Amino acid sequence: MSGRIPDSTVRRLSLYLRMLRELGRTNREFVSSHELAGRAGATSAQVRKDLSLFGSFGKRGRGYSVGSLSNTLEEILGLVRTWKVGLVGVGKIGTALLGYRDLDARGFDIVAAFDVDAAKIGKQVFGLTVSPLSDLERIVKECGVEIGIVATPPEVAAEVAKSLGDVGVGAILNFAPTELQVSDCVAVRAVDIVLELEGLSYLLATARRLDASKTDE
Amino acid sequence: MSGRIPDSTVRRLSLYLRMLRELGRTNREFVSSHELAGRAGATSAQVRKDLSLFGSFGKRGRGYSVGSLSNTLEEILGLVRTWKVGLVGVGKIGTALLGYRDLDARGFDIVAAFDVDAAKIGKQVFGLTVSPLSDLERIVKECGVEIGIVATPPEVAAEVAKSLGDVGVGAILNFAPTELQVSDCVAVRAVDIVLELEGLSYLLATARRLDASKTDE
DNA sequence: TGCTGTGAATAGATTCACAGCT
DNA sequence: AGCTGTGAATCTATTCACAGCA
Numbered sequence: 001m002s003g004r005i006p007d008s009t010v011r012r013l014s015l016y017l018r019m020l021r022e023l024g025r026t027n028r029e030f031v032s033s034h035e036l037a038g039r040a041g042a043t044s045a046q047v048r049k050d051l052s053l054f055g056s057f058g059k060r061g062r063g064y065s066v067g068s069l070s071n072t073l074e075e076i077l078g079l080v081r082t083w084k085v086g087l088v089g090v091g092k093i094g095t096a097l098l099g100y101r102d103l104d105a106r107g108f109d110i111v112a113a114f115d116v117d118a119a120k121i122g123k124q125v126f127g128l129t130v131s132p133l134s135d136l137e138r139i140v141k142e143c144g145v146e147i148g149i150v151a152t153p154p155e156v157a158a159e160v161a162k163s164l165g166d167v168g169v170g171a172i173l174n175f176a177p178t179e180l181q182v183s184d185c186v187a188v189r190a191v192d193i194v195l196e197l198e199g200l201s202y203l204l205a206t207a208r209r210l211d212a213s214k215t216d217e
Numbered sequence: 218m219s220g221r222i223p224d225s226t227v228r229r230l231s232l233y234l235r236m237l238r239e240l241g242r243t244n245r246e247f248v249s250s251h252e253l254a255g256r257a258g259a260t261s262a263q264v265r266k267d268l269s270l271f272g273s274f275g276k277r278g279r280g281y282s283v284g285s286l287s288n289t290l291e292e293i294l295g296l297v298r299t300w301k302v303g304l305v306g307v308g309k310i311g312t313a314l315l316g317y318r319d320l321d322a323r324g325f326d327i328v329a330a331f332d333v334d335a336a337k338i339g340k341q342v343f344g345l346t347v348s349p350l351s352d353l354e355r356i357v358k359e360c361g362v363e364i365g366i367v368a369t370p371p372e373v374a375a376e377v378a379k380s381l382g383d384v385g386v387g388a389i390l391n392f393a394p395t396e397l398q399v400s401d402c403v404a405v406r407a408v409d410i411v412l413e414l415e416g417l418s419y420l421l422a423t424a425r426r427l428d429a430s431k432t433d434e
Numbered sequence: 435t436g437c438t439g440t441g442a443a444t445a446g447a448t449t450c451a452c453a454g455c456t
Numbered sequence: 457a458g459c460t461g462t463g464a465a466t467c468t469a470t471t472c473a474c475a476g477c478a
Binding site: 007010011013014015017018039040041076077078079083085092093095096097099100102103106107108146147170171172173177178179181187189190191193194195196197198199200201202203204205206207208 | 324
Binding site: 006008009043045046049059060061062 | 468469470476477478
């Protein structure tokens, strides 16, 4: 079990966990793959297959125990501990992230923030002091930063990502609209707002093109 | 041509376009599929196949014209016009988005912002006046909002998304960590920061489990 | 009877490999 | 010679369908 898990499965596991936590709050004891599938936008077969990649957690005839499946998924996803996060770029998005309490609540603790702007360095933002980028290595090592967030302008994002990798950060969440080229022992995920909007634009434009061609007939 | 395009292709088209624009700034005239692939994290065959779903835009022996392929991709992605965007939820992320000038530059113009918080209503945020959510329908129709951004707390996100759909908004970008259930004539994309971090957490945890089991042997 | 777990079947996306244009 | 465009082959993911347990 657990030999190369597709990305899409991992994403769905997060969604299942989210639902399980909600159900847990209502003191529900068991849940079926069918019900889990419903809100996660998956099929029941998909739920069962996803879970079966890691083991057999359900009881035939009953479904999955909400509590124990939550624990299992937290274990699988590595959410049984708190991850230390370092943020580079205290601009608009960076600031918003520093204030985003949900991250903390979900086990992602931003322990350091960096910027190159002298006007920002030394300032407190949501209780955290902004450090100069030149202190990156020292602070990352001192604080044990494990995940880096790149929220810089795109021009410097690649360089910053490289520094993070060099300094031992194993995973990067990239908010800059640029592809990062990092050593492949560093995991990267991107949050690309413009890309998502362009995806929506494509769908809207396509829908319109279809409409137009229909009225033409 | 153009019968059901995979999502992954559309995402890559955005990346190709980004690269083409960069190349355009350096006055490059032609680019090969191989080179385009490089920075977009794709393969050359993938570039050619993606493009061939829409037509034949290259010149054999030469590659693709940077200028005309840019135009073609902008046309395909619906980026030859400006889209009117309405933002619901002027919290930390919402505020960051209002200040994010890149959206404007990329053809996504936020023309209205909504919140339920009386303290925010009527205030100017980055030059835009926050309207009460109760005015959603009127303003969406008056301004011709085509894309909605949901940046509310998760508890109300589903409800807000439904309102947006009912009021005629055809596409939604969701920042709330909840699955939205909307009529399927409304396109939805999600930006889910916690989900992305959990994906990274999974990879880090897995890498560690592997390390640990190796040292055990 | 109800629901899981899973091989087998299908659908979907990526990669290969090469003919054909410039 | 160089690079595109594309059918065919491969690889990956999803769905089906059912045996087996509670």
